[in-house]
Amino acid sequence: MANLFDPSEAxxxxxxxxxxxxxxxxxxxxxxxxxxxxLEAMAVPYRLVTASHIRAQGLKKHRVLMVPGGWASxxxxxxxxxxxxxxxxxxxxxxxxxxFCGGAGLALAEASSLNLVPIHRKGLTQRLPNASGxxxxxxxxxxxxxxxxxxxxxxxxWWPSQFASDNGLGVEAVAxxxxxxxxxxVADLCAADVTRCGARWQDWEKSYGINLNPALLDGQAAILCxxxxxxxxxxxxxxLELPDGxxxxxxxxxxxxxxxxxxxxxVEPSESLPAPPAPGTPFFCSAEHGSTSRTPLETLDEDGHDxxxxxxSVPALRALQEALEEAQSLIAFGERHLLWRxxxxxxxxxxxxxxxxxxxxxxxxxxxxVFHCGREKLQARASAPWDDLSQSLLxxxxxxxxxxxxxxxxxxxxxxQGPVNKxxxxxxxxxxxxxxxxxxxxxxxxxxxxxxDTLDALVYCTLVRRRLGDAAPGNFWMERRxxxxxxxxx
Numbered sequence: 001m002a003n004l005f006d007p008s009e010a011x012x013x014x015x016x017x018x019x020x021x022x023x024x025x026x027x028x029x030x031x032x033x034x035x036x037x038x039l040e041a042m043a044v045p046y047r048l049v050t051a052s053h054i055r056a057q058g059l060k061k062h063r064v065l066m067v068p069g070g071w072a073s074x075x076x077x078x079x080x081x082x083x084x085x086x087x088x089x090x091x092x093x094x095x096x097x098x099x100f101c102g103g104a105g106l107a108l109a110e111a112s113s114l115n116l117v118p119i120h121r122k123g124l125t126q127r128l129p130n131a132s133g134x135x136x137x138x139x140x141x142x143x144x145x146x147x148x149x150x151x152x153x154x155x156x157x158w159w160p161s162q163f164a165s166d167n168g169l170g171v172e173a174v175a176x177x178x179x180x181x182x183x184x185x186v187a188d189l190c191a192a193d194v195t196r197c198g199a200r201w202q203d204w205e206k207s208y209g210i211n212l213n214p215a216l217l218d219g220q221a222a223i224l225c226x227x228x229x230x231x232x233x234x235x236x237x238x239x240l241e242l243p244d245g246x247x248x249x250x251x252x253x254x255x256x257x258x259x260x261x262x263x264x265x266x267v268e269p270s271e272s273l274p275a276p277p278a279p280g281t282p283f284f285c286s287a288e289h290g291s292t293s294r295t296p297l298e299t300l301d302e303d304g305h306d307x308x309x310x311x312x313s314v315p316a317l318r319a320l321q322e323a324l325e326e327a328q329s330l331i332a333f334g335e336r337h338l339l340w341r342x343x344x345x346x347x348x349x350x351x352x353x354x355x356x357x358x359x360x361x362x363x364x365x366x367x368x369x370v371f372h373c374g375r376e377k378l379q380a381r382a383s384a385p386w387d388d389l390s391q392s393l394l395x396x397x398x399x400x401x402x403x404x405x406x407x408x409x410x411x412x413x414x415x416x417q418g419p420v421n422k423x424x425x426x427x428x429x430x431x432x433x434x435x436x437x438x439x440x441x442x443x444x445x446x447x448x449x450x451x452x453d454t455l456d457a458l459v460y461c462t463l464v465r466r467r468l469g470d471a472a473p474g475n476f477w478m479e480r481r482x483x484x485x486x487x488x489x490x
Contacts, residue, residue, distance in 0.1 A: 016044050016259070019062055020045035020046050021047070022049045022059055022062040023047065024065060026075060026079070026456060027070045027071065027075045027452075028456075030361050031239075032068045033364075035066065035100070036463065037241075037243075038243070042248060042252060044255060047062070049062075050298075051080065054086050055083045055086060059086065059087070063095060063096055064255065065095060065098070066099075067106055068102075068241075069102045069239065072102045072106040076113055084113075091116055091229065094262055096234075096262050099233070100236050100238075100241060101158065101239060104236055108121055116233050117170075119224065121161045122163065122164045128211055128217050130159060132157060132158050133180070133183040133184040133185050134181030134182065134244070135179070135180050135217070136152050136153065137155055137223070138178040139175045140173060145253050145257055149246060149249060149250060153247070154245035155239070155240060155245045155250075156245065158347075160238075163220070163221045163224060163235075171226045172226075173223070173224060175221075175222045177219065180192075180214050186212045187212060187352055188351065189204065222236070223238065232258060232262075295453040295456065295457070296453055297457040300385055309461045310383050312373045312379070312461075313379045314378045315382065316383060316387045316390040316391075317376075319394040320390045320458075323366055323397040324366040326401045327359075328363060330359060330404055331348075333405055337409070346360075352420075353415055353421060354420070354422060362397070362400075362455070369462045385457070389457055396450055396454065399447065400447050403433055407430065410426075410427070
């Protein structure tokens with residue numbers, strides 16, 4: 001794959017002539033950071049928007065809204081009923097919507113989602129539920145979004161859902177899955193190794209109790225283009241924003257097409273929309289989405305920090321550095337016990353039956369915040385909102401990491417006694433710790449939700465500060481083993 005794509009070619013796209021794209025930040029974490037890096041590398045101007053901005057009709061200055069990966073249910077929780085309605089109206093009145101993975105799922109016809117398109121998710125028993133890594137997609141050569149691309153290109157997927165169909169009204173398949181690469185995994189199995197050994201997928205499926213055969217993906221829609229009123233939605237389960245394969249060339253086609261086809265005069269707020277919620281009003285949340293309390297990012301906007309974030313303080317950075325040390329220690333603990341390894345500099349590959357995404361994302365997000373805060377000219381005194389957020393995160397991270405070590409050891413012991421499933425009862429110790437740390441569903445709740453809600457606000461503040469400085473685009477996740485620079489005091 002490396003020989004197929006020259007990274008320097010990513011810059012050879014049509015100059016951007018429209019207004020900045022809007023990037024929904026809430027509940028994006030590492031997926032949001034990856035998209036930020038992609039837009040900067042492609043020289044596409046962007047503005048971070050939060051759910052609060054959207055509820056206050058903050059999309060009307062934009063032509064395109066981009067929604068990174070992450071749990072669709074958490075994004076819906078952040079947007080609330082009013083925010084979901086604002087996004088629907090934006091697209092129906094002529095706006096463009098680009099969603100990756102969870103951002104694509106948010107647009108589907110599901111409970112508490114946007115219902116932008118007449119397409120559902122494929123049921124768990126009908127899809128490949130645990131697929132990740134390199135796949136090949138075959139484009140529709142007649143579709144304008146596939147302009148100047150080879151018939152098939154390599155991209156990456158990371159545990160996506162699948163579209164139940166691609167034949168809804170105004171729906172076109174831009175690309176379909178056509179095979180997989182050397183780094184494609186199903187559960188904890190490297191598909192290429194299984195195939196070379198001549199093993200039968202049905203034998204593995206009987207043992208694992210889930211679908212594993214990559215053939216379930218073949219021919220299925222990977223990317224959809226959907227007409228929504230006067231607007232357009234492009235939904236991609238492949239992560240086109242990642243710097244591997246030809247994804248960014250396709251992403252450039254998508255963005256240029258949308259910004260040229262969207263008429264800013266048509267993107268106007270609807271008179272029938274409800275007024276933005278008054279400060280202090282809890283946002284919409286169903287029981288499956290977890291707590292209905294306001295998130296730190298929500299509070300940040302309410303307190304008037306929109307676009308104006310002061311430099312962090314010395315105490316705040318110290319608290320964040322301590323939290324990073326806790327996360328680093330937890331990851332090292334898992335590595336010592338052979339529970340995971342680094343598959344990418346920003347992504348863990350974990351043992352079947354345990355969680356890994358949450359642990360890895362905690363470290364990567366903290367590393368990003370500490371690295372960039374360490375380059376700031378710090379304030380000697382307390383600095384809102386940094387001090388409250390950083391101290392809260394430190395306390396939450398200490399508790400989380402302490403209990404996570406116990407859980408990981410109990411899960412390791414249980415795995416030697418029989419199969420362990422992360423969503424099924426194991427024993428009293430494992431079940432209690434799992435509920436405390438992650439809740440009962442796959443989309444985390446519990447203590448981890450509080451941690452990621454706090455990190456959401458901290459990474460947002462860091463990005464706002466970073467854009468005020470002289471930060472240059474680059475693969476920030478490659479700084480994994482670099483020590484944060486010594487901080488400077490004002």
